[in-house]
Amino acid sequence: MSTGSSSPGTSSLARLRALVRRVVPASARGPLVALATPTRPGAALLADASSVWVRRLPYVVAFAFVAALLPVTVTVLTNDYRLNGALAGALATAQTAPLLLAVTRPLQAWWVIVTADFVGALILIGADGTPGQQWPWTPMVVLGYLALMLAIGLREPRRTLVGVWLVTGAAGWLCELIAPDLSQPVHVLLFVLSGVLLLITGTLRERGDAQRRLVEQETISEGERARRTLLEERARIARELHDVVAHHMSVITVQADSAPYRIPGLPDAAREEFGSIAASARESLAEMRRLLVVLRSEGTEGERAPQPGLDRVQQLVEATVRAGVPTELSLAAELGDVPQAVDLSAYRIVQEALANVVRHAPGAPTRVSVRAEEDGEWLMVLVVNGAPDGQGSRRAPLEDGGTGHGLVGMRERVRLTGGTLDTGPLPDGGFRVAARLPLRTAGAAPTTKGSSS
Incomplete structure (x- = not known):
């Protein structure tokens, strides 16, 4: 990379x-x-x-x-x-x-x-x-x-x-x-x-x-391109998070609508309050759908597939291996209850990091690690690739440069969840991407650090 x-x-x-x-x-x-x-x-x-x-x-x-x-x-x-x-x-x-x-x-x-x-x-x-x-x-x-x-x-x-x-x-x-x-x-x-x-x-x-x-x-022009890249990534992330937020709003609607039937003996004031909550949730869902229409760009009208998560990281690694990049995966067996926004962000970070290895360092040995730290408070996502060797050393990188979307997207996802991002080259010619995402609540202000080239 x-x-x-x-x-x-x-x-x-x-x-x-x-x-x-x-x-x-x-x-x-x-x-x-x-x-x-x-x-x-x-x-x-x-x-x-x-x-x-x-x-x-x-x-x-x-x-x-x-x-x-x-x-x-x-x-x-x-x-x-x-x-x-x-x-x-x-x-x-x-x-x-x-x-x-x-x-x-x-x-x-x-x-x-x-x-x-x-x-x-x-x-x-x-x-x-x-x-x-x-x-x-x-x-x-x-x-x-x-x-x-x-x-x-x-x-x-x-x-x-x-x-x-x-x-x-x-x-x-x-x-x-x-x-x-x-x-x-x-x-x-x-x-x-x-x-x-x-x-x-x-x-x-x-x-x-x-x-x-x-x-x-x-x-x-360079500044405008950088700003356009940032806005495009934010719009794409917002479209992806629509499903996550819509799911929670749907749960709120169902719970508010079913509360009078699930909880016997509710007073009339409580029934009216639950009805008002359900109506507000349905109205919010409608507003979110209208917002999604604004955010949706050309060529994205067919996006209907569920948003991926950490359960599909294994498929990413297998696809990377088939692309000629020897990749090892260390995925914790029990991560607990991972918030959907964090689950999606972690998957996208691994996806972009592996894509960068394929594009910029073909054949480089790569290690992917996803684990929980500090008593399950933080999710640590680590993607490290070495310098190209073997067959990869005889192949030129697929791209000499990039659009800049990948790292911008990583930064925005980390900022959104309240985590930290550390990226940069390694002394041996490799590259490291380390993201720390909160599994409970976003406490500290998000930070990113690293170098760009």
Whole structure:
């Protein structure tokens, strides 16, 4: 057997909410995956990376750009373009410092930088050293602007990227109209390079966004399948328990109807009370039949056979042996009065456990044990299979996976009766299913434990 029990049914829904909220576990997020994953506004680039050093990398890179470009820009503007020192410092700060903001809000940083670059180009028109130098964009402006394009492309949608690219080209074209004698092809170079970077990073971002939506949809589908499996099992169990409850209600009806004849000398008030009890029981039976119609799914209209119990476990074991699985049965000779719900649940647990052995571990030696414990207070159902050997080792499992119905059904039956369930793999490669069901009253809250695969 290759499947096991996890937590109660609600665990799948909790797991779904966590996966949808985080999309991919943090442990699986490398730098490239995090780089291609769009982050929420205000969050830093690479904020979803698993490593704290990777998450800090954008800040380090931005600080390195500012630390390198700021003094170089001041020096070039002062020495080469012969701009006033104070004005050069202010202009260099406006053109480079916003790169720190680009880590979390690249579009806002772009508005500041593109404005500072354009104003700087206008200021350099009157500078003495501008003729013969690169204009309208200095080499430092080009380098810082391209770094900014990387941050914008990884964050903003396609429409915004197109707008940024067009504004970049329009600013260079406007500068050429203002001072055609000073203009050089550097603005065309910046326009082309910024477009290439925006195209590459935008494509990377959109690909990551598509992968994120795909994983989210698959997660939702997985959660819906788990919930549908749980609901189907609950409906099937409810249909099976209809016969059990109907039997008890029928007994109540017969006893209430026959009480005036079996007990002589009953007062009229007692006769009326028994009649009222019988009428209520008959009405409850009618309501249960209507409920069964609601619960009955397609293809189950012909279910008329009596519900099985522990008296048919021997037949299950014989059928399993005929399927090629060597199986031993240890069934207590005297179990006492087993409640019908427990009797049915124990049979279904053994049935599903043996079916899993046939499907997932053909040929594995299997042991089935059903006995009473603690002075007849609890019924212990144990199904243990070893690793496939002999003929079974040369046969592949009939199924590599499963629908998940079996273990879900076991958990629901155990929860219904107030027992406990323990399932999980064994060190030797086998699997163990142990159910503890109450033979008297369901005292403690039901629990399940185990692992699923």
